[in-house]
Amino acid sequence: MQEDGEASSERQKRSSKRLLFLINCLMLSIGGSGGPLISRLYFLHGGHRVWLSSFLETGGFPICLIPIFISYIRCRLSRQPKPFVFIDARLFVSAFVIGVFTGLDDYLYAYGLARLPVSTSALIIATQLAFTAAFAFLLVRQKFTPFSINAVFLLTVGAGVLALHTSSDRPKGESTKQYVLGFVLTLAAAALYGFVLPLIELMYNNSKQRLTYTLVIQIQFVISFGATLFCTVGMIVNNDFKAMGREAREFGLGETKYYVILVFSAIMWQFFFVGAIGVIFCASSLLSGIIIALMLPVTEVLSVFFYKESFTSEKGISLGLSIWGFVSYFYGEYKLTQKNKQNNPTPQPDFTPTLANP
Numbered sequence: 001m002q003e004d005g006e007a008s009s010e011r012q013k014r015s016s017k018r019l020l021f022l023i024n025c026l027m028l029s030i031g032g033s034g035g036p037l038i039s040r041l042y043f044l045h046g047g048h049r050v051w052l053s054s055f056l057e058t059g060g061f062p063i064c065l066i067p068i069f070i071s072y073i074r075c076r077l078s079r080q081p082k083p084f085v086f087i088d089a090r091l092f093v094s095a096f097v098i099g100v101f102t103g104l105d106d107y108l109y110a111y112g113l114a115r116l117p118v119s120t121s122a123l124i125i126a127t128q129l130a131f132t133a134a135f136a137f138l139l140v141r142q143k144f145t146p147f148s149i150n151a152v153f154l155l156t157v158g159a160g161v162l163a164l165h166t167s168s169d170r171p172k173g174e175s176t177k178q179y180v181l182g183f184v185l186t187l188a189a190a191a192l193y194g195f196v197l198p199l200i201e202l203m204y205n206n207s208k209q210r211l212t213y214t215l216v217i218q219i220q221f222v223i224s225f226g227a228t229l230f231c232t233v234g235m236i237v238n239n240d241f242k243a244m245g246r247e248a249r250e251f252g253l254g255e256t257k258y259y260v261i262l263v264f265s266a267i268m269w270q271f272f273f274v275g276a277i278g279v280i281f282c283a284s285s286l287l288s289g290i291i292i293a294l295m296l297p298v299t300e301v302l303s304v305f306f307y308k309e310s311f312t313s314e315k316g317i318s319l320g321l322s323i324w325g326f327v328s329y330f331y332g333e334y335k336l337t338q339k340n341k342q343n344n345p346t347p348q349p350d351f352t353p354t355l356a357n358p
Ligand SMILES: Nc1ncnc2[nH]cnc12
Pocket: 057, 105, 106, 107, 109, 125, 128, 189, 190, 193
C-alpha cells in the first residue's frame, strides 16, 4: 500500500518535471522567434537606437517577480509551511557577473540586427550552436553521441543556408566600415552567448544551494537585472532616453504603436531568456542551444507571414535541415533512454531528455 503511494508520488514528480521541461521549451521557442521578429519591427519602421534595443532584451525582468511572488505565497500558505529559499550571496554574484556578460552580448546582437541584412545576421548567429557545443564540452564536460554531433552539424549548416539568400545584402547608405563592424560584432555575440549558456550550467552544477525552479527564476531575475543595468548605462551615455520621445513621434507606425512594440519586445525577450535558462535546468545548455538554432529558420519562415517577405527555397531547405537535426538529437536521446532501460530494468519514466537536475 505504502509502496503504491510512493510509486504514484514518484510518477507525479516525473510528470510535473516533464511538464516543466515542455513549458520551458515552449517559452524558449516563442521568445526565440517572437523576440527577433519584434526587434526587427522596431528597426524596420524607423527605430535606430541600438542601446535601447539591447536594453529591451532583458528590461522585462520585473515580470519574473510574478512567479517568484506566487511561489512565496504558496510556501507560506501550504499545509506544512516551508521556508521560502532566497538566492544566496554566492549565486547572486555569479548570476550578476553572467548578467553583465549578457548585457554586453545584447548590445553586440542588437548592433547586428540594426546594421546587417537578416540573411547575413542569421548566418553568423548560426555559428552560436557550434560555440555552445565547444564551450559545453570544455566547461561542463558535455558528452556527445553521433546523434547530437549530427544535430549540431545539421542545425549549423541549416541556419547557414539562410545566408545564400543575399539579394538584400549590404543595406543602402551603409558604409563598408559599419557593415564590417556589424559582421564582427554579431560573430562576437554568437561566441559570447555560446559561452554564456554553458557558463549558466556550470553555475548550476557548482551551486551550494539545492536548485529548484523558483531559485532558477530568481537567478534569471539577477542575470537580467545585471544585463539591464549595463544597457541602462549605455543608454544614458548615448542619450537614448532623451531621443526616445522624438523617435516615437517620427516612428513609421505611429507613437502609440512605438511604445506597444517596446513593451511587447521586453515581454518576448523575457520568454526567450527564462526559457533558455529553464531548459538548461531541466536538460542541458546544449539542448537550449539546439532549440535556439531551430528557431532561426522558423523565424525566417514566420517573417513570410508577418512581414510579407518572400518564401525563398533557401528558407525551406534551411527549415528542413534544422528539423532533421532536431529530430536526430531527440532520436539519440530516445535510444539512450532505451539502452538505459535495458541495462537497468527497474521501471523508468517514459522518454524525457536527460533531465539534469532530478
Ligand atoms: N542577445 C542575444 N539574444 C538573442 N539571441 C542571441 N544570440 C546571440 N546573442 C543573442
